Amino acid sequence: MKKEPVKVREVPAVTRTGNFQEVVLGYSEEEAYVEASRCLQCKNPVCISGCPVGIDIKKFIYQITRKDYNLAYFTIREKNNFPSICGRVCPAEYQCRKTCILTKKDAPFASEKAINIHFLERFAGDYGKNNNLDVKEEKGQKFSKFKVAVVGSGPAGLCCAGELARQGIQVDIFESLHKTGGVLRYGIPPFRLPWDVLDFEINYLKKLGVNFITNFLAGKAKTIKELFTQGYSNVFLGLGAGVPSFLGINGENLCNIYSVNEFLTRVNLMSAYKFPEFHTPVNIGRNVLIVGGGNTAMDSARVALRLQKLNGLPLNTTIIYRRTEIEMPARRLELEHAREEGVKFEFLVQPKEFIGDGRGFVRKLICLKSKLKEPDSSGRRRPVIIEGSEFQLDCDLCVIAVGLKANQILINATPELKTDKYSDVIVDAETMESSIKGVFAGGDIVGGEGTVIEAMGMAKKAAQSIIGELSKK
Numbered sequence: 001m002k003k004e005p006v007k008v009r010e011v012p013a014v015t016r017t018g019n020f021q022e023v024v025l026g027y028s029e030e031e032a033y034v035e036a037s038r039c040l041q042c043k044n045p046v047c048i049s050g051c052p053v054g055i056d057i058k059k060f061i062y063q064i065t066r067k068d069y070n071l072a073y074f075t076i077r078e079k080n081n082f083p084s085i086c087g088r089v090c091p092a093e094y095q096c097r098k099t100c101i102l103t104k105k106d107a108p109f110a111s112e113k114a115i116n117i118h119f120l121e122r123f124a125g126d127y128g129k130n131n132n133l134d135v136k137e138e139k140g141q142k143f144s145k146f147k148v149a150v151v152g153s154g155p156a157g158l159c160c161a162g163e164l165a166r167q168g169i170q171v172d173i174f175e176s177l178h179k180t181g182g183v184l185r186y187g188i189p190p191f192r193l194p195w196d197v198l199d200f201e202i203n204y205l206k207k208l209g210v211n212f213i214t215n216f217l218a219g220k221a222k223t224i225k226e227l228f229t230q231g232y233s234n235v236f237l238g239l240g241a242g243v244p245s246f247l248g249i250n251g252e253n254l255c256n257i258y259s260v261n262e263f264l265t266r267v268n269l270m271s272a273y274k275f276p277e278f279h280t281p282v283n284i285g286r287n288v289l290i291v292g293g294g295n296t297a298m299d300s301a302r303v304a305l306r307l308q309k310l311n312g313l314p315l316n317t318t319i320i321y322r323r324t325e326i327e328m329p330a331r332r333l334e335l336e337h338a339r340e341e342g343v344k345f346e347f348l349v350q351p352k353e354f355i356g357d358g359r360g361f362v363r364k365l366i367c368l369k370s371k372l373k374e375p376d377s378s379g380r381r382r383p384v385i386i387e388g389s390e391f392q393l394d395c396d397l398c399v400i401a402v403g404l405k406a407n408q409i410l411i412n413a414t415p416e417l418k419t420d421k422y423s424d425v426i427v428d429a430e431t432m433e434s435s436i437k438g439v440f441a442g443g444d445i446v447g448g449e450g451t452v453i454e455a456m457g458m459a460k461k462a463a464q465s466i467i468g469e470l471s472k473k
């Protein structure tokens with residue numbers, strides 16, 4: 001008899017919108033065993049080609065079926081430093097699950113029947129975390145005379161630091177914010193990635209000897225040149241993409257229109273949902289509109305719904321997207337969760353102009369309907385406006401979540417650092433070295449907005465290049 005996929009346990013939608021606690025509860029030992037047993041242990045495990053860091057998926061799943069959880073954990077750790085994080089946030093439906101043999105050929109994303117690789121990874125990762133498996137790991141000593149500066153403490157910076165510190169290299173991470181973790185802390189809400197999961201990984205790096213220096217804006221506090229004169233042999237740039245894009249339409253400067261960064265930073269990093277216990281408020285309204293179709297839009301909408309509920313307001317948050325659901329780049333799981341929680345959707349709609357209330361606050365959004373034409377350069381079908389289709393939506397708060405660009409401060413302070421037309425740092429694809437000798441880069445500052453695992457993949461490559469360079473010295 002064919003086994004059905006094991007559904008992961010989740011907090012019911014009506015309960016979870018009342019707080020910021022984790023929604024997906026993960027697999028129990030028994031559930032993990034049953035799901036792992038569905039894996040066909042293919043001769044040619046095509047799932048591995050879908051993982052940007054090449055985890056031996058077949059092997060760790062087999063180890064779960066043998067209840068060898070320690071081994072499963074270390075199999076993943078050979079390639080991925082943060083299994084508990086990736087098991088929670090990786091867009092598996094576009095990656096390993098999509099290439100799993102159980103997904104129908106040419107499907108736009110993973111079939112339901114594909115093995116739930118991400119939930120199994122999370123299970124093994126949490127097992128390792130709960131049993132403190134990493135702490136016993138030995139640290140190399142060969143490179144202990146070298147020190148490397150890592151700028152940015154997002155997944156790229158953390159991953160690079162971990163790889164280097166494990167070889168005994170001294171690593172200092174410089175972070176401009178007062179807390180570490182990058183988007184994992186200030187962007188992804190705790191109901192998707194609880195802070196204790198992130199803190200575990202950061203504390204592990206501290207145990208390996210990685211030194212974190214917060215409130216340090218590289219480019220202003222110190223230049224790359226100055227870091228070298230302080231004795232760092234190399235610099236790794238994991239600056240991320242944190243500069244918001246806007247719509248460029250009339251009325252966009254009215255009060256209560258937020259960029260996605262400001263909105264999520266206020267809530268996640270500055271705990272606006274605990275106002276007045278914490279000092280940064282978000283003036284949530286009755287009619288919330290979110291513009292965009294990616295993870296950032298989905299997170300903003302789910303955060304907004306929770307704020308409405310915590311403030312005793314009816315749940316009325318709508319996502320506006322200019323294409324259809326199929327073209328939405330957001331993770332399917334987040335889309336499902338948003339819908340279950342009560343987020344509404346207006347597809348094939350584009351914002352035209354914001355209207356204020358005469359006192360500087362937004363009140364309405366004038367929109368236009370669109371239809372889809374042939375695909376554009378992104379491969380997605382191109383939306384075009386339908387003439388005369390104008391209509392209005394009530395709007396007391398709007399979040400613009402239409403894309404993020406490279407963080408510029410250090411780049412602007414370093415004219416010799418070559419960048420492309422998007423202001424992303426140009427690197428050698430093999431080594432991740434930039435145009436400045438000894439300076440490497442990875443993550444969103446290189447490829448533009450990407451994923452956590454892609455950022456980690458690039459950082460790992462850069463760390464290997466740095467280690468290779470140091471081994472010749």
Ligand SMILES: Cc1cc2nc3c(=O)[nH]c(=O)nc-3n(C[C@H](O)[C@H](O)[C@H](O)COP(=O)(O)OP(=O)(O)OC[C@H]3O[C@@H](n4cnc5c(N)ncnc54)[C@H](O)[C@@H]3O)c2cc1C
Pocket residue numbers: 089090091151152153154155156157174175176177181182183184187188216217218219238239240241242264295296299331407409410442443444445449450451452453455
């Ligand atoms: C809201 C949101 C939700 C997302 N959801 C997902 C998801 O579910 N799954 C997924 O895989 N990906 C997701 N992503 C994308 C993913 O988070 C990013 O691809 C990833 O974080 C990139 O990592 P990074 O280390 O390159 O950059 P970041 O995480 O952006 O970290 C860069 C760090 O560098 C610091 N910094 C920048 N400039 C300086 C400077 N001059 N000096 C010192 N420090 C500096 C920044 O403060 C920041 O802490 C999401 C992104 C957002 C914004």
Ligand code: SF4
Pocket residue numbers: 038039040041042045046047048057058061099100101102115117
């Ligand atoms: S492709 Fe799917 S079924 Fe085959 S080994 Fe990988 S996860 Fe298991």
